[in-house]
Amino acid sequence: MSHFFTQNPETALLHGGQTPDSETGARAVPIYQTTSYVFNDTEHAQNLFGLKEPGNIYSRIGNPTVDTFEQRVAQLEDGVAAVATSSGMAAITFAILNVASAGDEIITDSNLYGGTYNLFANILPRYGIHVKFIDGSNPNEVEAAITEKTKAIFGETITNPSLHVFDIETIAAIAHAHHIPIIIDNTFAPYLVKPFAWGADIIVHSATKWIGGHGTTIGGVVVDGGRFDWNHDRFPGFTEPDASYNGLRFADVGPAAFATKLRVQLIRDIGACLSPHSAFLLLQGLETLHLRMQQHTKNAQKIAAFLTDHPAIDWVNYPGLSNHPSYPLTKKYFREGTAGSIITFGIQGGREAGRQLIDQIELWSHVANVGDAKSLIIHPASTTHQQLTTEELAASGTTEETIRLSVGLESVHDLLITLDNAIAKATGEQATIAIGEQQAIHWLLHSSFLRDGGNVRKKCLAVYGLETANETDRKKVFQLQAFGFDIAVVGSTNLTIPLPQYKELTDIPVVDATWSLQPTLPAPLLEQLVNKDCKLLWVEKTNETAATIEHAKATGITVITQKNPYEEALLLRNNATEAPVFA
Known part of the structure; x- marks a missing residue:
């Protein structure tokens, strides 16, 4: 090996300070759970206590x-x-x-x-x-x-x-x-x-x-x-x-x-x-420090940019933003493209809105810590800095409305959506991130299971018009079943196929989405969709007027057209698409 070989930091984080244990060959660093160590003899002990040679005396x-x-x-x-x-x-x-x-x-x-x-x-x-x-x-x-x-x-x-x-x-x-x-x-x-x-x-x-x-x-x-x-x-x-x-x-x-x-x-x-x-x-x-720090920063940069453009946020403080007073020092001292993963910001409505934001938010953890793999949120003035006077608070760079984020390693899409929803609830404004068609597709097809509060069940896809569908569409229905979805046929009860069949949509115990293989929807279907709290109506090829589609959307149902659910499921399975944040 070259005399000029040196380990880069990424290697040192894995190998620094250790060689495999000579007695056992253990590759991982052993836990030496001991209080004290046996001396070779009295001279060895004397040298250790006198700092004349290195070695272990007592684990303190x-x-x-x-x-x-x-x-x-x-x-x-x-x-x-x-x-x-x-x-x-x-x-x-x-x-x-x-x-x-x-x-x-x-x-x-x-x-x-x-x-x-x-x-x-x-x-x-x-x-x-x-x-x-x-x-x-x-x-x-x-x-x-x-x-x-x-x-x-x-x-x-x-x-x-x-x-x-x-x-x-x-x-x-x-x-x-x-x-x-x-x-x-x-x-x-x-x-x-x-x-x-x-x-x-x-x-x-x-x-x-x-x-x-x-x-x-x-x-x-x-x-x-x-x-x-x-x-x-x-x-x-x-x-x-x-x-x-x-x-x-x-x-x-x-x-x-x-x-x-x-x-x-x-x-x-x-x-x-x-x-x-x-x-x-x-x-x-x-x-894994080097990998985590880079991802922490990537997520933080996206969240800081989002907050900067948010109408309910008065100010955003992140050294990776070009308008931050320390931005030139960030460029000087930090690895290229990084700026840490802590963000502070002020929400409209001051201290009370800040407290409401923290009380309403999901996914983010309200804890007095930073640097976790999980995203964290806190109101410093009432927690980590609550012992300071008003003057000391100002001197430390904290204000009453300051919210601190420690951005973790979750999907930045999930972090943005939950943060945006909490800001909307705290300020009484509308959420700025529209949950659009692609998000709905991801919700339905990224997994055949619905997980809610520890409960897990299969998602149910009701299929209308199977009796007149062509062979290609029929095959795609069964392929979705092979992916693990529960498929319920609606509108016909005498088909010789191994699927449960129901005359009416309301007869199905639970319906998460309805896929119509017919271009025209039966008149009672929209009402039944609402009664079953069905979130999604999928009509790949539709003859319906825009007014009918808009009526369905007005009832709270997301309508997807011009796409095939099986083909969309294939894209998700092959990691060829990702759930977007914006519609």
Whole structure:
């Protein structure tokens, strides 16, 4: 193999940090569900405790399953090392405590996730760490806030929920001019943005979100960029001897000084470590991260465009829109064609309409999370940011009417239709997406089963005029039956065919659609269709006047002409057509 071969990120997400188990040959990463590890001898134990050689001591400090996860994330971000934590908030807290103590200062962009804002505004000050909130989009304001006590500058790649893109390169240059590290929360953009390439020194993730990707596991990770020189008077925690490790200076450890100090001090003594089982679940997420992030973004872009044109929406905030203030930074920092999958928007009618939207919506889950494979929706002002004052709410980029979407991996058609219907119910307006003929065809023919609230039954297609139909049409009727549909013959009861036969449509127990093989409809048929709550009338070749067709539509029945149901079913079976959103 060439000396110049390197694994691309997509490969590292599957193979990084692991070789097949030498004892068993297991290809998947094993779950090492153990608290402790057997030492070879007393000298081996002494060397491990003295940090003279790598190895496992106790699973609070390090575990082989967790180590694979850490290595894989470090490789993804091009960091020197990573330390996994029990949650994203633990990762942020440890990243700060690793550089700051009582009397020190941290500078942060005021546009923050509500939990981080609360940590910085209320919790850290109790321990003597002062946090300065500034406008992270204003470099002059950032530099003006720096003092001799400043130990780090913090920002989010995409601020939550204002969705501004943090100018990492510009702020990193300011920070480094004062020998200050910059910490970037890259939770919203794993795989999409490479903060270390633009000057970040430390990256934190809530692995609960897109890294895990399935809403099953709480976890966090701190990644050490390995590029910052900690051997500076500003950081006595790195330059002064650590009594708990026989006078070790962490500045002497090498590129992984930050990660080493965090692991052997904070993880060891505070103990917010990641469990092996959680690491295993997060590893499953990493393996498909690149595929999911691309699809998340594709869906989000379509939904953002839809909301932008919606008459009941006052504003839409998505960094992938060309009119977004951060659009130039999105183009600079994000992988081409991507912008993340979080959208915020304001609905006409303010806070109450927003609440109604969430209460009325189907398919989207109302949960306090983002980054799930499933699409999520929330009203930040009354949930994730409810602890903030009106002034703090405004500073964080949130308004009373803000709705936040975390766009998942479902069919974007389904997401748009359910979102549009909920907006209509919340505002009293008409839905903007017309459910047209092709959508009705898809509803009937994409499956022979109707699934409703856990109940499953076969769809019933009533066929009128079979007794006078030609052989080709008769064959197509039986071919639909072979696809699994219940076929009921109506209008005749003496045919020698193996199908149930009824004189009247109303005699059939359940009818989902009626297919007329005759060009002229019998007079009572429309009334019977309405009485049976039949949703669909299919007349391939019709002699009926437009007035008759419109009358059928006026009763709520969808009428399809000039198409054959069997041929349409073939197209769906062969994936040659897709259910459209618009009529």
